[in-house]
Amino acid sequence: MGYLCDFCGDQRSLVYCRSDAACLCLSCDRNVHSANALSRRHSRNLLCERCNLQPAFVRCDEEKISLCQNCDWLAHGSSPTSSTHKRQTINCYSGCPSAAEFSSIWSFFLDIPSMGEACEQELGLMSINENGNKSDLVPPEGQNVSGSAQVTDLPTKVKFWAGTSSIPVSGSEPRILDQPPGPGNECMPKLYCPGKKNSGICEDDNLYDDFIMDEVDLELENYEELFGMALSHSEELFENGGFESLFEAKDMSASVGESHCQGAVVAEGSSAGLVNAIQSACSNAASADSMLSTKTEPIVCFTGRQSQSNISFSGVTKESAGDYQDCDASSMLLMGEPPWCPPCPESSLHSANRSNAVMRYKEKKKTRKFEKKVRYASRKARADVRRRVKGRFVKAGDVYDYDPLSQTRSF
DNA sequence: ACGACAGTACTATCCACATATGTAA
DNA sequence: TTTTACATATGTGGATAGTACTGTC
Numbered sequence: 387m388g389y390l391c392d393f394c395g396d397q398r399s400l401v402y403c404r405s406d407a408a409c410l411c412l413s414c415d416r417n418v419h420s421a422n423a424l425s426r427r428h429s430r431n432l433l434c435e436r437c438n439l440q441p442a443f444v445r446c447d448e449e450k451i452s453l454c455q456n457c458d459w460l461a462h463g464s465s466p467t468s469s470t471h472k473r474q475t476i477n478c479y480s481g482c483p484s485a486a487e488f489s490s491i492w493s494f495f496l497d498i499p500s501m502g503e504a505c506e507q508e509l510g511l512m513s514i515n516e517n518g519n520k521s522d523l524v525p526p527e528g529q530n531v532s533g534s535a536q537v538t539d540l541p542t543k544v545k546f547w548a549g550t551s552s553i554p555v556s557g558s559e560p561r562i563l564d565q566p567p568g569p570g571n572e573c574m575p576k577l578y579c580p581g582k583k584n585s586g587i588c589e590d591d592n593l594y595d596d597f598i599m600d601e602v603d604l605e606l607e608n609y610e611e612l613f614g615m616a617l618s619h620s621e622e623l624f625e626n627g628g629f630e631s632l633f634e635a636k637d638m639s640a641s642v643g644e645s646h647c648q649g650a651v652v653a654e655g656s657s658a659g660l661v662n663a664i665q666s667a668c669s670n671a672a673s674a675d676s677m678l679s680t681k682t683e684p685i686v687c688f689t690g691r692q693s694q695s696n697i698s699f700s701g702v703t704k705e706s707a708g709d710y711q712d713c714d715a716s717s718m719l720l721m722g723e724p725p726w727c728p729p730c731p732e733s734s735l736h737s738a739n740r741s742n743a744v745m746r747y748k749e750k751k752k753t754r755k756f757e758k759k760v761r762y763a764s765r766k767a768r769a770d771v772r773r774r775v776k777g778r779f780v781k782a783g784d785v786y787d788y789d790p791l792s793q794t795r796s797f
Numbered sequence: 798a799c800g801a802c803a804g805t806a807c808t809a810t811c812c813a814c815a816t817a818t819g820t821a822a
Numbered sequence: 823t824t825t826t827a828c829a830t831a832t833g834t835g836g837a838t839a840g841t842a843c844t845g846t847c
Contacts, residue, residue: 761832765833766833767834768834775837777838778838779834
């Protein structure tokens with residue numbers, strides 16, 4: 387018998403709702419999340435069948451058990467035999483899916499005895515969706531079953547802070563900036579779920595368009611201090627380019643006038659939540675690529691929930707997202723030991739893989755280009771045909787040594 | 798282990814001028 | 823309040839100098 391439903395306290399909890407920070411049985415899940423359109427958008431996931439605390443992250447086909455990243459690591463990370471177990475990532479869902487739709491979301495759905503039973507009892511007669519709107523149902527468009535889904539709604543208040551001081555912890559009141567209205571808000575706290583080709587994070591450039599924080603002179607001078615605790619456990623991993631790259635953003639944003647999103651978002655959580663934030667970031671495989679390689683438009687995002695926090699570092703633009711996805715740093719995280727785990731002898735088996743991943747990541751980083759955005763095409767057109775002397779524009783009629791049009795010299 | 802050196806990578810700066818933006822009449 | 827005239831700020835790309843980083847001895 388697992389843990390009881392947070393709502394009725396009677397049935398066994400089977401799903402976890404991030405938005406409500408609650409573990410619910412299927413019946414209560416449906417009752418609670420069919421209340422209104424907003425609650426229907428809450429993303430839920432299976433509950434880890436081992437710890438019964440965290441949302442499940444993968445399904446082990448061999449053991450037929452759903453596990454959060456922590457438990458997955460404990461179960462599969464350290465043992466060469468168990469690490470070969472076939473696993474698939476677990477989708478989130480929203481709306482009020484029927485048993486059939488659960489099956490479509492989770493191909494292993496019927497393999498879960500408690501789910502199957504509960505579903506027969508509780509959902510068997512239910513319609514797919516009260517309003518017949520299938521869009522309520524996750525997975526969202528373009529996402530396959532084995533992928534993962536986005537969290538479309540997080541209730542956690544998000545605070546921005548700016549300045550040179552360290553992340554405000556207890557007693558330090560962060561400077562709260564107004565969040566820009568519109569879709570950006572909705573996009574901001576999206577989580578990255580592993581295994582998803584199209585992360586969906588900030589797919590719309592408008593997010594950043596609306597989120598210009600030039601006036602916010604954010605500097606993360608003290609990032610070592612900020613993340614010191616986390617780094618103490620993950621130094622080995624991140625010294626290979628992780629946080630170093632992440633905080634290159636500081637320098638870049640300082641020098642690039644058009645830099646947007648020089649912002650940071652911090653959770654309401656306690657200082658102790660910082661470590662959890664880092665851990666959860668990785669437990670959610672929080673877009674490691676963007677996390678590691680955020681360079682042009684950094685957003686440090688912490689969203690907190692009691693003992694569990696989620697972190698997302700996102701510098702992904704629409705154009706770069708694919709590139710980031712291809713970056714191998716994510717595999718570095720997924721293949722190696724969790725960053726919060728101290729190095730142990732067993733981990734040596736993964737060190738080679740990790741080294742390879744790091745090497746590939748560095749290669750990728752080398753070749754990656756951050757394209758300049760031209761704001762005024764007319765000016766560009768003019769500059770393109772301007773004559774120059776040693777790269778400098780010259781007055782019309784003056785002698786020049788370079789003519790972009792004819793590639794000739796006037797002398 | 799440490800310093801010197803060479804090679805590489807990256808950034809800031811310069812230029813003229815069309816255009817955007819702000820201010821006053 | 824709207825229009826007009828003027829002043830100032832901005833942003834384009836290529837070359838180059840300067841700085842930072844990396845690898846070798």
